[in-house]
Amino acid sequence: MNLVTLLPFIVLIGAMFLMTRSAKKKQQAAAQMRDHMTPGTGVRTIGGMYATVKEIGDDTVTLEVAPGVHAIYAKNAIGAVLEDAEYNRIVHGAGDDLTIDTPVVPDDASSLTLDKDADKPEDEAPKLDLGKKDEPKADEPKDDEPKDGKADGEAGTK
Template structure:
């Protein structure tokens, strides 16, 4: 038989072997990441929920999702084990170790304007002024095609 007949099958088998290797490496990396979990560690689930590890079982992990609120998850549901600084920055909003060089923008935009409080701004809603009495409303003079 001709070698060209078997070439697509050979390429397909080679691609399958590469995909299997890649998937196995990802599984090993995820398992290694989950082995880093200890009670008190901040984690993110694959669903995007941030929590603190309370207990670790064989196949499950107990997470504290809010003070006094515990939930049991499969270990496979842990998407990332976070560093303490990153977890505190995301969950608690702390920026202790960050320096901010940019100016702080106020929540209230009224302090950004220098107009008096009595002065009300005019809003342009895109309407044109009403036509005068001597002008036709459709904007066409008498005798033009389409004039009423």
């Protein structure tokens, strides 16, 4: 056979070997990281939840996700084991010297708009036209209903 025909297969096998090797290295690094977990360590799950390790089993780990709330996770679900300083900074905001230069947005939007008619009583303030017709009262027939209350083509006695 010609070397030119074998060359793509050799390159493909070499690429597969390198990808498998790097994947194995990542798995080993993740397993080694999980081995450094001890009760009281802060972790981040692969889903992005931060928690504190309470107990470690063979394949599972018990996490405290909130004070007094424990959940059992697979060890493979641990995405990162965090240092105490980093965990406290993320979860508790400890050590953050954040100053906010922008104004705080209020919970309601009433203070964001200027209401020129705020001093007028409610019945005198102009109404916003939303394109809806006023609903007829219960005793009044609707515009699209016949006055006798029968639908078109409905037979009735006279």
